[in-house]
Amino acid sequence: MKYAWKFLILVVLGIGGCNYTNLKRAPGSENLQLNSEPLVPSYESINKRIFIAACKDCHNSGGSGKRVLLDKVSLLNSPLELVIPGNPDESGLVLSLERNDDKRMPPSKEGYAPLKEEEKAVIRKWIENGAMD
């Protein structure tokens, strides 16, 4: 009987875990807790910790955000000037993350929360440093 209760608890936790992964991710938030690697101002870190987790569901070659891809080459070469090395204030990526209207990314109208301040700050820092790494 004692083992049956333990089994039941494990099953409930397992189901809970499955539901958790099916939830629409609140951008960035869980990842900071689940990933022990620090978020640093490099493309690799930003891509792994922010873009893949919060953006690439839509911003991929077949997604609704296909016009704005977030690989490093696209960010640096897009005519939309998504990343202007050394100039985060005028970089489209920063502007879209920091704006407060209905064009903010990730989009609030689709239930996404904004990125955390520390995540936005790291992206800013990466661009400020020249977006080299």
Next chain:
Amino acid sequence: MKKIIIIVCMFMMTVSAFAHPEGPGVSNAKAMELAAHRVDRLVTLGKIEGSFLKQLEKIEIAIVQDQAPIYYKVRISQIPPGQGAPMQLDISFNEEGKALDFQVLSGGVGGPDAGWTGIDAVSLVENALHYILENSGDAKMIPFDKGISSITLSKEMLNGESVAHTQATSNLTSDKLNIYLKLNGSFISAEMTP
């Protein structure tokens, strides 16, 4: 070794010579869409008035000659006032669609409020341009992707509903492309008219 270097150089020269065999890196419609994005960017940065987002009525595009690196000139016009010239903005792009410069034309006067209640006027036009770009493989759409010369936005009634109507003209056909959108920007229908 020398031969190999010469062959590699010749190959690279051949590749670069055919880098743009079909003209510019972006089509007219893509350059126009980039112009719409640029308006939003310039407003966000406080470099032009916010009225360009809400009061936009028309975007025109022309390919310019002998002004390299400028390839496209795009003129954005607001709704005309009762008297005088409308507020207008010119943006120039290179052939890859990179914005090079912008200038608000002097003497323009703000017009009446269009009263867009969903998304702003620039986003409506942008969505209409997305329709053209997404269907650019369709033979009927090619003249508008490659040769669009203007797109005009107006509010109309369609089946008892207030909608956004964009009408595109092209240098490559006398037909006009009419795209109807809901006020939130979602697509309703499109048709060609002579």
